[in-house]
Amino acid sequence: MNPAAPDRRLKTIVIVGGGTAGWMTAAAMARLLGSSVEIRLVESEEIGTVGVGESTVPPIRDFNALLGLDEPDFMRATQATFKLGIEFRDWCRPGDAYIHSFAVYGQPIGGVSFHHHWLRLRERGDNAGLDEYSLPIAAAKLGRFAKVESKGVPAHAYPYAFHFDALLYAAYLRKYAEVRGVRRTEGKVVDAALRGHDGFIESVTLASGERIAGDLFVDCSGFRGLLIEQALHTGYEDWRNWLSCDRGVAVPCEAAADPLPFTRAFASDAGWRWRIPLQHRVGNGYVFCSALMSDDAAWESLRSQLEGRPLAEPRFLGFVTGRRKKQWNKNCVAIGLAGGFLEPLESTSIGLIQLAILNLLQLLPDCRWNPADADEFNRLMDVEFERIRDFLVLHYHATERGETPFWCDRRAAPIPEALAYKKDIFAERGLIVSHRDDFFQEPSWLSVFLGQNIVPRRFDPLAERLPADEVAARLQQMRSTIREMAEAMPAHRSFLESYCGARPLAVQ
């Protein structure tokens, strides 16, 4: 109550590590904290790295909007394309395919979720696929894109995300942050000094000998967790029993066709492969289980499936799926890979970074360091990590594949209890258990459950109240409206060219 009380606000925040996590953090802090606090970022520039392409989820648009980014400008600068969803190929059985689009399917009828009506008609012999009730999926299949905002036809509005070059995105945000006062220091962090009485980080020392002191440290240093682990020994929870892939190889290649408005994820012998279309090239990768496949075999498999000439040497990366035991420990908050790793199967890396940043900003501490802030941050992040993990595990669990040791092993592996509960309820009566602030919501779960052939034994009995013919007629109407709308959209490529073409697109 006393205006003369000492100012306990943070004076300096030090972000260790650039890259996407570091620069996203710096940009958001610069935007929201203004000049009330000094924001510094330490990174050592890596020379000659090539972006392999990153796929995002729709909330990235909220993040960009928070920063006030101009969408076409950001897309031009990062070689971005639009993303309507992810196509999963061969996951349940070789030859299968489905698209997870984030958007709702159909519209509820009589207070009952759409998919129950669809299940009811299916039982009566109607074989229209659930996909036919999704405008973004229809558009994706036709290689088209348009923005359908809620102002126009609200029932058909859908979320979208982007594919972009993550290095270019980081560079773009670096410019943004530096203009707004973030001070960047080039250098390699070689040591961290801890305060004697409580073990808080006091400063970091660079190879040059320079010491940078701060109140709050954000560790964006990647897997190794320079501060959160190497300095604070926070500990790591290993989740490889749930998700056994532990290695990846990535390479960009030339595009052989117009960019698709979706990411592709192909189930493979010992893991899965991705394709991420950018404006100027395609990002590719293979995530695999190193106990069951060698680097050479993985690269050979990836190389043989590239759609065009590789544009760089393959890069291999080992990882341990899991999360840091505390995302926030003492005065250090881990964001990005320093906090944990989940394979990019559902493009969650940047989404998790964004969540951590927003949670930190909501819980920004002061120099009294009430532990309640860290407790709340850790509670929120722990839940996100676990729910996303469960969603990923579902892709490996709900499969009929068994032709390789990897798939036999995945299919038979036990799954987390919360996922088992969710799956059982869905399998029994098509109900999707949901929680406050779920990262993946009902349409996403529905898409993967049904896409991987978990079909409910029963549907909501309340769906039976309406005459079947009436429901069939309405569904027919929805399908044809969606088809017409999708067919009226421009090709993704031409939309990109007129909206945000970085330069003439690679393939004519």
Place this chain on the structure above:
Amino acid sequence: MPQHPIRSIAIVGGGAAGWLTAAVLGRVLRGKITITVIEQNDDHELIEPETATLPQLRGLHGIIGIDENDLLRRTGGTFRLGSAFIDFGRIGSAYFHPFGETGARLNSVAFRHYWLRLSRLGEPFDLSDFSLCAVAARAGKFARPASDSRSVLSTLEYGTHLDAALYADYLRDVAQKLGAVRRNGTVSAVRDAAGNVTALALEDGTRIEADFFIDCSGALASENRGFQDWSQWLPCDRAISRAAPPARDIPPFTQCKALPWGWQWQLPLQHRTGNGIAYSSRYVSDDEAAETLRGSLPQTSEQPRQVRFTSGRAKKFWHNNVVAIGRAAAVFDPLEFMALYVVQVGITRLLALFPDRSVSEIERSEYNRLMTNETERIRDFLILHYKATARDDSPFWAHCRDMEVPEPLAYKLRQFRNRGRVVLYDEETFAENSWASVFLGQGIIPDRHDPLADGLDVEQVKTQLQRMRSTIRQGADSMQPHRLFLEKFCRAQLAESSGS
């Protein structure tokens, strides 16, 4: 996937709970199902004979097609914009828990952080000046929310005060028109080997068979249902009530005033004002409670009603083919008047998980999980009214102030105290604004505000707050007196209750 739809449901217990359940099921499943309601002698033994409803109930009324003006005419009902709490945080304090928002967010930061910031700078604003519901309540005004989101009147939210017996009668008419069959009598359950109820045997020898059973009275309680006692945190276990003549200017809110060993409510209807005291028998005698009530009311010959209760919930809300709804599911201290909401949430969750004849364990366990969460979050909200107090003038309040509270509430208290953060878990009935109103109203003042609220210049914040305040005042000025509103649209036309 063969479906075996439920063909018949028997509901044990009439009253508002049983008939609301029958009306909603009758409406949603119209023509597909037989519904029988077996009224019980104790159907009207509610803790409070006049009851208050939350805004959410209007949604359920919408589903069954109730015209609210007509409902208020026939139950002598009035409107409520929230509750006033007197002497809870400390003697002499008062706050209003309004429905709807308090203040507008600025730069996506909750209003209370700016309010806190200004208070710290010695510029105290009265929090309730920023809630249209609170300002209108104080002025005795009422209007329904405007649909135009640009109008300040769109920030209004309201519930109602109803005569519980007349409301039950009203719902019975609705349910019977939708095909529900009315019976009465003491029942005993006939169960098969698996424990499922197959029929209800009435005293007169008739049997009522059904596929599925809903217990709104407690008559079908079995060992499996169990009871989780919350009286260590919600110490009131008795209530005494008596009506008084109606107030001249009917207040559009409920009043709750703390006493040294409980609290007293005042709940205005058009034709009378409900008055009652909830108290803890450990800290006061029945006689003293009765004397306190008598002393606060005009003399009449009418005898007060006395009810005993224990706050708590069923351990299993749904077991076999029997679902407990309403007071069979959970009993709450009447603070915040949750009785009808518990009925509502029991019904809507049942609809969302509506079974077929096989009644799978999946549906039951999910229903029980959701109901456990929801009733425990309500429990925590009520406990907060007792726990967050500086009172030490009586053993009752000293107990409340010093008691250990359930961990989820302790966590919420810690988070709010630290930085004004409202933590919400899954299945929360009360939104951020309600929690913040009670925290702040009962004297939990955060150690600091959200630093993001420092993004605006102090003078700017002051100007914004002054603007909000005057917009709200103008909004309240444009509303009609509650009494006039009632006379115009909902003047009471009462029939004798046939329920008792």
